[in-house]
Amino acid sequence: MLRRFDVHRATTVDEAIALRSRFGEDAALYAGGTELLLAMKLGLARWPQLIDLKPIPALAQVQATAAVVRIGATVTHWTLERDPEIARVVPAFAALERNVANIRVRAAGTLAGNLAFAEPHADPPSLLLALGASVVLQSAAGTRSLAIDEFITGMYQTALGPDELIVAIEIPVPAPAVRASYVKFQVIERPSVGVAVVAALRDGRFDGAPTVVVGAVDEVPRLVPTAELAGAEAADPRTAEALAEAARGAVDPTADLAGSATYKRHVVGVFARRALAALLTEAA
Amino acid sequence: MGKREIRVRLNGTDRRLEVEDQVLLLDLVRGLGLVGSKLSCDTQVCGACTMLLDGRPVSSCTTLAIEADGRTVGTIEGLADGVTLHPIQTAFIEKFAFQCGYCTPGMIMAAKALLDERPDPDAAAVRHWMEGNICRCTGYETIVEAVLDAAERQL
Numbered sequence: 001m002l003r004r005f006d007v008h009r010a011t012t013v014d015e016a017i018a019l020r021s022r023f024g025e026d027a028a029l030y031a032g033g034t035e036l037l038l039a040m041k042l043g044l045a046r047w048p049q050l051i052d053l054k055p056i057p058a059l060a061q062v063q064a065t066a067a068v069v070r071i072g073a074t075v076t077h078w079t080l081e082r083d084p085e086i087a088r089v090v091p092a093f094a095a096l097e098r099n100v101a102n103i104r105v106r107a108a109g110t111l112a113g114n115l116a117f118a119e120p121h122a123d124p125p126s127l128l129l130a131l132g133a134s135v136v137l138q139s140a141a142g143t144r145s146l147a148i149d150e151f152i153t154g155m156y157q158t159a160l161g162p163d164e165l166i167v168a169i170e171i172p173v174p175a176p177a178v179r180a181s182y183v184k185f186q187v188i189e190r191p192s193v194g195v196a197v198v199a200a201l202r203d204g205r206f207d208g209a210p211t212v213v214v215g216a217v218d219e220v221p222r223l224v225p226t227a228e229l230a231g232a233e234a235a236d237p238r239t240a241e242a243l244a245e246a247a248r249g250a251v252d253p254t255a256d257l258a259g260s261a262t263y264k265r266h267v268v269g270v271f272a273r274r275a276l277a278a279l280l281t282e283a284a
Numbered sequence: 285m286g287k288r289e290i291r292v293r294l295n296g297t298d299r300r301l302e303v304e305d306q307v308l309l310l311d312l313v314r315g316l317g318l319v320g321s322k323l324s325c326d327t328q329v330c331g332a333c334t335m336l337l338d339g340r341p342v343s344s345c346t347t348l349a350i351e352a353d354g355r356t357v358g359t360i361e362g363l364a365d366g367v368t369l370h371p372i373q374t375a376f377i378e379k380f381a382f383q384c385g386y387c388t389p390g391m392i393m394a395a396k397a398l399l400d401e402r403p404d405p406d407a408a409a410v411r412h413w414m415e416g417n418i419c420r421c422t423g424y425e426t427i428v429e430a431v432l433d434a435a436e437r438q439l
Binding site for chain 2: 005034103105107
């Protein structure tokens with residue numbers, strides 16, 4: 001059961017922004033509801049007004065150009081895991097989407113909502129950060145674009161302004177030599193460790209340094225320092241060990257139901273190796 | 285805003301219903317006497333409340349009833365044709381795919397959505413699709429067998 005609230009169906013972005021200005025802190029933005037309604041049912045949050053973004057046609061689309069894949073704010077995980085352009089351009093992200101939560105959450109939940117909630121135990125933020133994705137925000141003053149680590153500022157905290165809404169997530173189309181992978185460890189409903197690796201390969205070596213992000217263990221996704229791996233032989237076991245060591249050192253795990261900090265740090269190393277192995281399998 | 289009128293095609297029958305915005309789909313449907321869909325975890329984890337909204341499986345415990353406006357809603361009550369059970373229902377009985385039965389309506393609706401999209405899945409596809417539906421009795425083997433059996437019956 002939920003306490004009483006009113007849902008306002010916005011049909012344009014401008015209308016949604018106007019409603020946000022009108023209601024201020026009394027209103028929450030609403031799309032899939034998979035996080036919002038849960039929080040409200042548990043009594044963790046109460047909003048007397050919800051602004052429904054789903055009727056806005058412009059937010060419901062996936063658009064791909066040669067340079068960028070633009071995912072509208074109300075696009076669901078269900079759509080993303082089936083979208084042919086996503087599968088072609090960023091197959092690792094399509095694979096991640098196929099394994100978010102469960103089929104019902106994917107059918108209703110949106111990528112933008114996942115990011116807006118900034119729940120640390122989430123899959124998309126780490127790979128999106130590694131891919132250099134950005135979150136496009138719009139207010140009456142105009143639009144701005146933030147990198148994932150600028151947008152997610154802490155546990156359940158984001159840079160979303162009180163007068164703004166997410167209109168899209170943009171993923172730059174990776175260069176042809178770039179490979180990406182995401183692997184996770186999950187024993188309960190949400191991932192306890194997720195590792196994303198994005199790297200350009202040339203003749204079996206990293207072209208530059210790989211981008212590695214560890215998600216879910218810490219308060220926010222952590223970018224792993226990898227400068228010393230620039231040019232390293234990707235399939236060399238010493239590379240995997242150096243990557244695992246760097247990943248373990250980059251995180252400050254939160255102890256919770258999924259395990260202690262020591263345990264999680266160990267698992268981060270194991271999954272960093274597996275993420276690299278998955279990337280090499282994809283490259284082969 | 286008070287009550288809002290919604291038009292829903294519920295198990296093939298057009299209905300006009302008055303609901304307040306905060307009412308959940310599960311409460312609306314159970315309030316109409318269709319109590320096959322069950323409340324269990326209330327957090328989208330278990331799948332006992334699974335209904336099909338325009339053919340897609342949703343947790344009706346965490347879906348607003350107004351979301352059904354202008355759409356179709358399918359529940360376990362809509363599957364059988366009179367006294368003739370749906371092939372998925374028959375398969376669940378013949379494969380002993382339930383014991384207490386509490387999760388079964390949600391299991392069967394989830395399976396229906398799978399087979400509507402993918403009529404001939406392999407066991408891995410069934411497991412992946414159904415992993416968000418929890419059964420504390422059977423150990424899942426018979427459920428996977430029943431869904432595969434239902435697929436064969438429908439082909």
